Amino acid sequence: MKGAASSLDFWLRSSGRESRQWLCVVTIIGGLGIYGASVGLWRSPLMAAFVAVKMPCIVFLTLGINALLNGMLAQALATGLSFLQTFRAILMSFAVFALILGSLSPVTIGMAMNLPEAGTTGAEQAHRILLLSHTLLIAFAGVIATGKLSDILRSFAGSDSAARRTLVALLAxxxxxxxxxxxxLRPVFGSPGLKVEFLRPDAMSGNFYESVWWAVCQSF
Amino acid sequence: METEEPDPTANCHPEEESPVLQPPPVPVIEPTFSGVIDGLLKRPVLLLARVQSSNSAAMLKRMLVLAALCMGAFGLILGWVSGGQQFWLAPLKIVAGIALCGLITLPSLYIFSCLNGHEISLKAVAGVLVSSLALTGLLLMGLAPVLWVFVQSSESLPFLGFLGLAFWSIALAFGLSLVFRTSAAKEAGRSPFLAIWVAIFVLVALQMSTSLRPLIGTADTILPKEKKFFLTHWFDEFSRASGKTRWK
Known part of the structure; x- marks a missing residue:
């Protein structure tokens, strides 16, 4: 719970049950599941269920897609971490992230239940407030989790510069x-004007960066 | 891939009687695929010393195979953008293009290394270059799943081309750092010669990607009929894409 770097470092060097990797997986599913439910709850209970499933999925898919690259970068940047240890280190930092957000979910559930519902007067403003609040909370949890990952890397690498380079590479x-x-996997926040669905019909069409570019071009 | 995992209890009981201090064993890089991957990622200086020794043929052979396989896998993902014959053409072009780049720039690397004050043979320089390309290939292999995600969800050729180029640049930065590590290992003074060689290699590789186009997308012929400078080609492609409704 404290996310102490020394404990995390010991778990990282351990094998089998002592490594606590399954505990991290369960923490991520639980913490991000509850927080995800609170994100979708404002839109509808069905959306809450969808986002409760999707939030942990975002973490695990990102970890899976980047696993090979993360392991290579950690080794090439001289942290001394193996592929498995790099995977566990990032898993632990995500577990810290999930714990923080999970602990904040009663607050966000309360927010969702007390703001004007979708389809009523003031829904647009409520959506904006929720979007901003969740962005700030996720950023806060992300900063703390990144700090823990930095501590783990520093204690393992034995060199601040190697740990810093690796942290930047893994984060990027x-x-x-x-x-x-x-x-x-959108919708996550669930715009009030769009229908509730698990995945958009055009989920695999376009990408995040093209959308940002398109939005920038539309703005000028 | 195995790593030397430190014993977590090693420093926990300082009061216990410690054995006589022994110098740490010098790690040995085995000429196997896992040994080569381990050496490239974790012990590049040791690996470079090994490839510059007289009995490096088996290791160089494995590094060449590794580089070809990894770059081929990256090419396969690029070929996935258009499918069809690009599934085999893109990997083939990438492997052949990088091999050509290596051959074209090997003499200049040898000369520039000598100008830099290295006492080094052409064979040893070739070993350093092969090591660099193998590390580049490994990193490209690591980036291939990321590229695949974007290939599955984007149809924009300029975006995918830019992404491929960015990934190639990241992998190449790691790979070519080995050339500078050789310089450091030889305790040679800092010199612009190796930096100039890196710039030459990058220019040759970029031009090669244009000369062997299309690496992504399709064309009527396997190789282009028209000769183009790579910057002109990029500008033309970007202008053409900007004219489509998606970018309006």
Missing amino acids: GNLFVGAQVGFI
Whole structure:
């Protein structure tokens, strides 16, 4: 619970049951599942169920797609971590991320239940408030989890510069892929004007970065 | 791939009687695929010393196979954009193009290494180049699943071309860093010669990608009929894509 770097470092060096990797998986499913439900709850209970499934999926898909690259980068940047240890280190940082968001889910559930519902007066404003609040909370949890990952890398690599380089490389890769995985698994926040569905019909059409580029071009 | 996992209890009981301190064993890089991958990622300096020794043929052979397989896998994902004959043409063009680049730039790497003050043979320089390409291939292999996700969800050739180029640049930066590590290992003074060679290699590789086009997308012929400078080709493709409704 404390996410102490020394404990995380010991788990990382352990094997089998001592490595706690399944505990991390369960924590991510539980923490992000509850938080995801709170994100979708404002739109509808069905949307809450969908997002509860999708949030952990975003994490696991991102981890899976980047597993090979993360392992290679950690080794090439001289942290001394193996493929499996790199995977576990990132899994642990996501578990910390999930714990923080899971602990905040009673607050976000309360917010969802007390704001004007979709389809009523003020729904658009409520949607904007929710979007901003969740973005801030996710960013906050992300910063804390990144700090834990940084501590793990530093204690393992024994060199601040190697740990810093690796952290930047791992973060860049995970953010780059995570944004696209999130784009494919949209809707997550559930715009009030669009219908509730697990995946959009055009889920595999276009990508996050093209959409950003398109939005920028439309703005000027 | 196995790694030397440190014992977590190693430093936990300092009061216990410690054995006589022994110098740490010098790691040996086996000329196997797993040994080569391990050496490229974790012990590049040791690997470079090994490939510059006299009995490096088996290791070089495996690194060449590794580079070809990894770059071929990356090419397969690029070929996935258009499918059809690009499934085999794109991997073939990428492997052949990089091999040609290596051959074209090998003499200049040898000369520039000598100018840099290295006492090095042509065979040893070839070993360094093969190591660089093998590491580049490994990184491209690691980036291939990421590229695949975007290939599945995007039809924009300029975007996918840019992404492929960005991934290739990242992998190449790691791969060509081995050339500079050789320089550091030889305790040679810093010199612009190797930096100039890297710039030459990058230019040759970029032009090669244009000369062997299309690597992504389709064309009537396997190789282009028209000769183009790579910047002109990029500008033409971007202008053509900008004219389509998607980018309006």
